[in-house]
Amino acid sequence: MFILFRKYIYLEKKERSILIQTFFWLIYASILARMVPLRWFNQLLGEFNKEIVVELDLDKLKTIQLAMKNMRRWKRRLPWKVKCFEEAITLKKVLEKQDILSTLFLGVDKNECKELIAHAWLKAGKQIVAGDKGVDKFVVVGFYS
Numbered sequence: 001m002f003i004l005f006r007k008y009i010y011l012e013k014k015e016r017s018i019l020i021q022t023f024f025w026l027i028y029a030s031i032l033a034r035m036v037p038l039r040w041f042n043q044l045l046g047e048f049n050k051e052i053v054v055e056l057d058l059d060k061l062k063t064i065q066l067a068m069k070n071m072r073r074w075k076r077r078l079p080w081k082v083k084c085f086e087e088a089i090t091l092k093k094v095l096e097k098q099d100i101l102s103t104l105f106l107g108v109d110k111n112e113c114k115e116l117i118a119h120a121w122l123k124a125g126k127q128i129v130a131g132d133k134g135v136d137k138f139v140v141v142g143f144y145s
Contacts, residue, residue: 015066021094022070026082029089045089045104045144052101052145056125060100064124067094071130084131085120091130092122092144100124103145107138 011019032041042048056064071091075082088104095102102124111117119138121131128135 014063015070018063018066018094018098019070019073021097022067022074022090025090025093026071026074026078026086029086029093030080030082033083033086033089042144045092047145049142050145051103051143053103054101054125056100056127060098060124061127063098063100064095064127064129067091067098068129070094085118087130088120088122095124095129101145102129103143105135105140105143107135107140109138 032044068091071082071087075087085106092102092104102122105121105123107119107121109117109119119131119134121135122129
């Protein structure tokens with residue numbers, strides 16, 4: 001435990017800020033995604049079916065990498081499994097705080113048993129920030145900007 005605290009102390013101010021924001025948004029997104037219907041909080045995610053494509057400069061790309069790194073840190077240490085939707089909401093809100101526009105995509109597919117499976121991923125510019133595994137096989141049913 002002391003080692004983790006020491007690592008936290010030596011982080012840069014911006015990375016420390018993103019780490020704290022990621023934690024609180026992850027808790028909030030987990031509660032929302034697991035207990036509240038999407039129609040009750042969809043305005044939190046942004047405008048429906050409007051995609052934003054922006055060019056990212058080097059500073060914004062570094063910020064995105066920091067946010068992704070901090071998300072991986074929390075996913076390893078939390079006692080529950082973080083789902084793709086929770087991860088996408090969290091990173092969308094953290095990036096919004098850093099003035100980086102992103103689009104959260106919702107997609108569906110069928111598995112081997114012909115059951116519907118859902119997936120969420122987040123894109124900032126042309127880079128997929130969260131939920132990048134198997135994105136190509138999902139059909140987009142909606143997105144929020």
